[in-house]
Each structure stands twice: as structure tokens, then as C-alpha cells.
Amino acid sequence: MLKIQFQSLSTRNIGVLFAKDRTFRLGSTNSTLRNSHTESNQFSKLKNTLLYGCLALGGVVAGFSLYEHKYKLLNVNLSGSQKINNSITELNGDKPIWHTIRRSDLPTYNVEEIQVHCSVDKRVWVTYGIGVYDITEFIAEHPGGENIMLGAGSAIDPFWAIYQQHNNKEILTLLELYRIGNLSPEDKVSTEDMGSPWAHEPRRHPLLNPTSERPFNAEPPMKLLGENFFTPNEFFYVRNHLPVPLIDANKFELEVSIETTESGMKEQSKSLTLADIKRMPKYTVTAAVMCGGNRRSEMTRVKSVKGLSWNAGAVGNATWSGARLRDVLLAMGVVPNENLHVVLEGADLDPTSHPYGASIPLSKAMDERGDVILAYEMNGKVLSRDHGYPLRCIVPGTVGSRNVKWLSRIAVSENESNSHWQQNDYKGFSPSTDWDTVDFSKSPAIQAMPVTSAICSPVDGDALIIKDDGYLTVHGYAWSGGGRRIVRVDLTIDQGKTWHVAELQQEDHPDGRHYGWSLWTVRIPIENTTSSEVEIWAKAVDSAYNVQPENFENIWNLRGVLANAYHRIRVKLI
């Protein structure tokens, strides 16, 4: 009898796989794969085909979830030929190590035999460790979309060395379900031989709290964050999607292309050195940069989501200096056009040498008040490697992921970036959209961010000694995207019966567009508070009088982005 059971510690959606006295047949051969006009639809349709195709087969129906997504009703038909001999006890710490173990019940394949299985027609095989896997049926379910095909017919070890979110119990367990063989010993992939892409990571300040080490993502403690209008560079949150590239600024070149003939423009391409860019008029803008997933950890309390568990510190405010993107584009004859995009690519590469990418509307890039710059300085200092040295695109008022670091290529294009991060990430959805129903092509990529605020001091759980004056002093930040000013921050300690208007201590321009954040402070009378614990709520209002939503329940989304509900903390009064 075989019994595999796993439960997630961190999510509610991880179900239970329960299969007894059967072996696994990995993949149904009678499911058909349909083509679709759009790439993004292809996989959602394929998924439906698979799901309903599989349901038609006999066998055990095992419902389980993965990646915090409702990955249900995968049909696993157990046959004698593909028995898993390993048990859940074969672990390295908490992680299964099946992929490191040769299975005597399965055949052995060499690289040549494996590499022909690189398309859905020929079945898609991959290797990991010494395991060989037929993942054809899983393609449609891959939360990372079609990226899974990058490993088709070869080893996925180099990808998983980068995308380390795969290295967990649930995914390794799932992978083993697709096992069909062993890699011949002479073909074993050694990730050590590949040279670690993480060998050149910069040193970070020890006060930054990592939400992930590889790629490096970290935020400063809230109290520190709230202390400075301009966030010190060394405490500024870091959001890396890939290893930090090593760039020689003397050899650096930025490629700028026009890839359209719209509005009479001429297709062309040119390269700019850092010196070229520094010779252009230098602009300095104050802009907060905020991760689309800032405050995700609060949204996760409603229901788990996919993504790094950020507190409210995935934001910082700085001055950024450099050339205006508008000036670069005007010099090449670019004219405003509402339908075009500027594609931005970084020098940070995934294992297939595809760069990090994003795009913004051309209208933002060309807007005199858009203040998009090619920044080489942050708070008056040379950009650090973690923040994009030698060149970063700063897109004020726009989600952090479009502020592309290690900028290496700019293209005026009729299409948005086709990168994973533009197409299948950083988008908002209805609370009822799940991983079975999501269609990323239906939702616009996040650009300008909504209004938000957070309390920096005190922090949740603090025990406060109440002084004689009978006031509780609270301070924090507030910000809205699109250049909208913060016009008011309200706080309450009685669930909204009484609101106290905060004083806006510091903001950037007194008039016009406001890309920087605002710091605020408020003194709340607590002399009439009989409770020894109070819950403090903060909500901000921007110059379009948009206000934060009250709760996370009704803005919850499967990617855990746009988490801008009221900030609520509890403190003890002593």
C-alpha cells in the first residue's frame, strides 16, 4: 500500500493526495491538445481539455492543490509499471530527495533519448537530478505559464537554481508523480559545474529583512523606514527577480530602438554609452518606488496567495537623477501615440538568457509631467548594484516592476513587453478569480498604483508606555500612484467612530504632480480609552479623492498584489 499525504504549513489550499494500492500512470495519452489564437489563451484552454479529458478516464481521482493554487482533479491512474518505491520518509530535512535516487522500477534514458521529447506532439520530458519526467499533462497547470517549456527535452536543474520557489516539499512530491525513468549515470547534470549565478551578489545591510534570498528580496524594519523622508540607499527595499548582473560601466551600452512605423516614425536603433546619457540634460525627480506586492502579508491573512510575503516595507522614497526618457525619444523622432508602448529590458538574465522585461505606455514616457528618467544616481549617489547600477529606468507613480533595473534595452513598440512579468504577473483580478479561471490576457498590467498608507510607528504588537499627556503618537507614510498627491490621512482607534486627521509632515512639491510619498504624524487622545489594547487603523485619501478600501476580503487577488486596504495594527497600552 502506498500512501502519500502532504499538508502545507503556510496555505489553506494545499489539499491531500490520497492514493492506495495503485501505481501511477503519468499522463493520459488520449487527451488532445488544441491550438488557440492567443498564446495566453492556449494554456487555459489546454488546461480545460486536460481536466475534462482526464475526468473521462477511469481511476482514482485525487484532488490537491499546489503553489497555493487550486490545482484540483488531476487524474492519477495507478499501474504496476510505474510504482513509486520511495516513501515520504525519504527526506533531506523537510524536502523529499526522490530526484536524487535511482528507481529500480523505471527504465534508464540517456540525453539523446530525452532531448527528442521537447514538444507536446512528442511528449515533453525533462530531467531533474537523476529523475526523468514526462510533464506533458502538467504544462497547462504550470503557474509560471509557458516558461515550463524552456526546459523541454533537457535538465530543469539550472532553472530551479534560479527559480528557487520550486524547491519545496509540495512541488518535489508532485514532480515525482510524473517520473518515468532514470537518467543514465554518465549524463547526470551537475549544477555546481554550471557556475553559480549567485556568485556575484552584492553585500547587503544586515538590517534588511529578506523575504527571499535567491533572488534577493528584502525590506527595512518599519520604524526605520518611517524615519526618513528620503530612504537611505542602504535601507531601500530590494526587489530582484533574477541574479544581480555584473556590469562594467565603461563597456555599458543602452540599445534604443524604434520598432514601429506608426505616426510616420522611422524604424531605427542606436546605442548610447553611459557617457552619452550623462551628457544629456540632467533631471532630478523625487519618487517613491513601491513593489506591486507591498503589504501582501496582510492580504494573505484572508486567504493565501502566490508571492513573496512582504510586510509594508516594500517601498522607499528617493531622489533619482538622470536623463529624461522623453529627451532620448524626441531626439530619435518619436512622437506621442496613445497606442504604443516603451519596452524596457534589464541586463539580468534567466537561464535561457532572456532578460527581465516590462513596458510602460508611450504616453507616460513622452509626457513632460510624466518625469520618466534614465537614472544613474539615487539620492545623489551612484546607483548601487542592487538598485540597478549603472542605469535604471525610473517611472514615477508606477508600480516598481516597471522601474527596470540594469536597463540595457529600450524599444518603442506596438506591443507591450512579452515578458512573464508584464503578461502573467503584476495584474489585478476579482476576489473570485482563481488559478483555474484566471485569464491573464483579460486584465491590464499594473501601471499607476492606487492610494495606500501604512503605520511605521508603533508597529503591530508593540507595548506602549503611556505618558502623562494622554496621547498616542502614530506616524507613517502614504502614497498614491500617477502623481496624485496625498491630501489627507485619517486614523481611528475606535473602529471608525472617531477619525483623527494626521498632519502631513513632509511631501515633495507643494503643487503639481506628486511622485514622492508623504510622511504623516498624528496624536490620538487616549485618556478615555479603558482598554489595555487598541487597534489603530490608517487610511489615506489622494488628490482624486480616492480612498483606501476598508478590508482585504473584497480586494483579495490570487497574486496578492495591490494590497492597499486600511493598515491596521494592535498595540498594548501599559
Add this chain to the structure above:
Amino acid sequence: MLKIQFQSLSTRNIGVLFAKDRTFRLGSTNSTLRNSHTESNQFSKLKNTLLYGCLALGGVVAGFSLYEHKYKLLNVNLSGSQKINNSITELNGDKPIWHTIRRSDLPTYNVEEIQVHCSVDKRVWVTYGIGVYDITEFIAEHPGGENIMLGAGSAIDPFWAIYQQHNNKEILTLLELYRIGNLSPEDKVSTEDMGSPWAHEPRRHPLLNPTSERPFNAEPPMKLLGENFFTPNEFFYVRNHLPVPLIDANKFELEVSIETTESGMKEQSKSLTLADIKRMPKYTVTAAVMCGGNRRSEMTRVKSVKGLSWNAGAVGNATWSGARLRDVLLAMGVVPNENLHVVLEGADLDPTSHPYGASIPLSKAMDERGDVILAYEMNGKVLSRDHGYPLRCIVPGTVGSRNVKWLSRIAVSENESNSHWQQNDYKGFSPSTDWDTVDFSKSPAIQAMPVTSAICSPVDGDALIIKDDGYLTVHGYAWSGGGRRIVRVDLTIDQGKTWHVAELQQEDHPDGRHYGWSLWTVRIPIENTTSSEVEIWAKAVDSAYNVQPENFENIWNLRGVLANAYHRIRVKLI
């Protein structure tokens, strides 16, 4: 014994005035009036001075409210010399008629004696009907601010003929408290002699539901509103602040001035005829125009507010054609400047010949994507008189009150319009700000509007015959200010447990800025609904991913503007 008791039918805040066996001394002579640097602060400080000054006096403290505002703690000291002989039974219908009755206990004054009392120093007297009133102590409490001084030393009858909200029981009762005398018979003001400013009002479509007749304000029925992407001109909501002016288009002149030398501009002024404006390049924009008080009636359910009780129909969507304001200003040498404003004045005048006025930031007027136009056509037809004939400023994405009708003057200025509507109206405040603590100078005038939506069909209270298909079809509109597109509308009939994403049926541009509204429709499955009544909630999300707040409680404000919480209706299923 004198007993005056009044209760509001429409508000919670109207308190009870209860005074027995006393007479009223109107005004304390030892209260001092302080000057302040800002006009708008002056009255709030004066009010505090009065309130605390009055509290120091002996006498009966009567707490009551007025105009749905917390008008409390006015100290009324009763003395034998100013006894009100009239009782609450002296009514014309529901209205007191004391101001039409000569009081034998009070002296008689003629116009010459009254007109010297035209400043706080000399006490402020006014007449209404044949009553003479010393309103010095009330000035600070006047919800309409310093406008009250327009009548100082003279009759207020002509003002109240325009601002008809004064003609109600509470205000007439309050006024009588300030009575000090009778107007001599030969000086009686006849409002009939003045000629009615309402004599030239246009005819309106009978389907428009008035929220007030004078000035005329009306909205279409919701079902009709939701039926057309372009709202038919005759059903387009009307928001007039004053009588509709009679304008001869052949003699019409628009005055355009530059009143600043900022950025090297030259002070100048010129006049444009309608023909001049029509000779300029003609632009057509699609733009929804929405009153700042749209949906106020829903906010009022939390707590009463001051203002017209709009349903969700104080909005319409149209094409507007005319010259670009940007072109007019560029031709006069205006250059972009973040700190300047464009003051807009209408030809609609108050009794002192002051026009309706508003202003917008110069940056909006100069923005190529701002699409501000001087419109002479609405949906391809000549503007109707109710919508601003012959010329209206259309400021897309901006609250209706800045879309000045009967446009007669434009000025580039260092200051915002000093009109009541720009300075002391159409601003948002914290829910805890009341009429005692409000400081209008602290809050920015509403410009771009926040995201909102409303269900047009069914309407609240409808009884729906459920068809066999088991779906409830709901449709409505959604809109956000600032050119932000509507990206999603979610509906729920189970208090947010399940959200249904509406189909966006129609919007304006496929890309770029979106000043028009979006119409949406959704089919909600109700086969599992056991209840015979369902509550439907709608919430929209705009392209900055701002979302409507859930409830009105935490966005309530004393003016009842920006009422953009979820739209909720209840319907019966039969």
C-alpha cells in the same frame, strides 16, 4: 410661558430648542471679533470666539442644529425687552410667518437707520419682510459663509428669492430669535417689484426628476440613464446653482485674461466672439460629467448632510465639441506652470451680480491629453440653455462644478477662483469633521473624481420575475476621473463571498485616456438563491487599480460629496 420646539423631518441633527419663562437677548456685546490672515479662517476663528465668549455668559444654553449641521451651544440670554409675542401657531402651512407680522413689543426703524448697521463694528442688521434683525452673532455660524454679509444693512429678501433653501421652518424660526424691530411701513420691500430671476427658465423634459426647482436641479430615472452610452441631451442631468441666464449668442463675448507675469508671461486681456471660437480647430471629446454630490442620498442614510439629495443619476455621458482651451491659451503666449490656475466664470449671476465661478489647474488646461475644451455642441447638437448655451467649459475627468456653463470669462491666475463654490464647497473632509471644526482652506477643491459605479437596472425595490434560465441580469455604469479607464466591475449577491465580473459593454477609446463612462452588464446565477430578496452590490476598479470603498460610514463628509462607496440595492425575486 414661551415654548418653541422644532424637529426636523429630514435630519437627525436638528435638536430641540426649549426655552421657558425667559426672553431672548440677541447677541453678547462683550464678544470680540478677531482678524485673521486668511478670509476663510476668519469666520472659523470668529465662530470659536463667539462660542466660547457666549459660554462665559450666564443664561440658558440651548443646543440645537440647523441646515443639518451641528449648530450647537448658541447661548441665548432672555431679557424682558425682546419678547417674542408670536407663537408656533403663526404658520402659513408649515412655515412661520413672523417676518410678515408687526411686533408691538419692538421699535420701528426706517431704511436710513438700518443701513448704517452694515459691519460687525456697527452691528449687522438686515430686514426680511417687515422684520428687522441684528444678525451680528450669527455671522460666524452661517453655513453659507461670508455671503451673509452681502445683505448687511439692507433687505435679504432678494437673496432668499434665489437661495430658496432658507425658506423653511427651522431657519425662519431661528431668524425670529434675532428680531430687534419692525421695518417702517413705507420702506417695505416688495420682491414682486424686483422682477423674478426665474422668469426665463427653459422648459425641461417631464421625465427629469427635480431635486430642487429653483435653482433647477434634476436627474433622469436610473433605468433610462443606463440605456444609452451617450446620454440624450434632454435626459442629461441638470445642475444649476443660479437662474439660467438669457444670452444672445450674436452679442456673446468671452473675455480671456492673463493676470500673472509668472514664467515671463505678459498680462493681457482679449475678447472672443462665438464666431472666433468656432473658427478655431474643432475637437470632439467623449466625457462623462458627474456632479460632486452624485449619490448623496445614499451617504445621507449614514448621517444627514448639507446638499441636494441626488440619487445616482447626477451624471451623463456625451460628446462635446468645440475649441481646445489649450489652443486659446497658447495663442496668448501662456506657458505651462504647475502653480497657476485657470479661473472660469459663468454668466449666471447671484443677486449682487457675482457670477458662478470655479477654477482648474493650468496644468490640466495646457495638457494635450487633458482635452479641456470650450464646447458649443453636445452630442452633435447646439448646447441647450440648461447645459450652458452658448458656451461651456468641458474639463474631462473633473467634477461637474468645474465644467462651467454659460462661460463668460477665463483668467490665467496665481490664485484659484475665490468663488464660494471653489473655496467653501465641493471639498472632501474626514468623517469626524463637522460644521464646528471645518476649515475649508485646509482641504483641496475637488478636481479629478474618484472611481464609482451604479446599478441602473434593476432599481432598488424592484420585484423581478425570475425566468427559467436562472440568471439575474444587472447593468449599470462605471466611471473614474482623471482619464482613468474602468478595468473591472465586480458584483455580488452574497455579501462578497462570490464576485461576478461584469462584461464592459461599451467604453470610449480602446487605449489611452478614458474620459467617458463605461456601461457594463452581468448575468448572476441565482438558481442556488433560496431567499426571496437579494441585495446586489457593485464595485468598480479603475486603471490605477483604485477601487470603491465598501461603505459610506468611513467616507461620510459634511457636504455629502464624493459618495462613491459600493452601490447596493435590494430586489425581490418572484
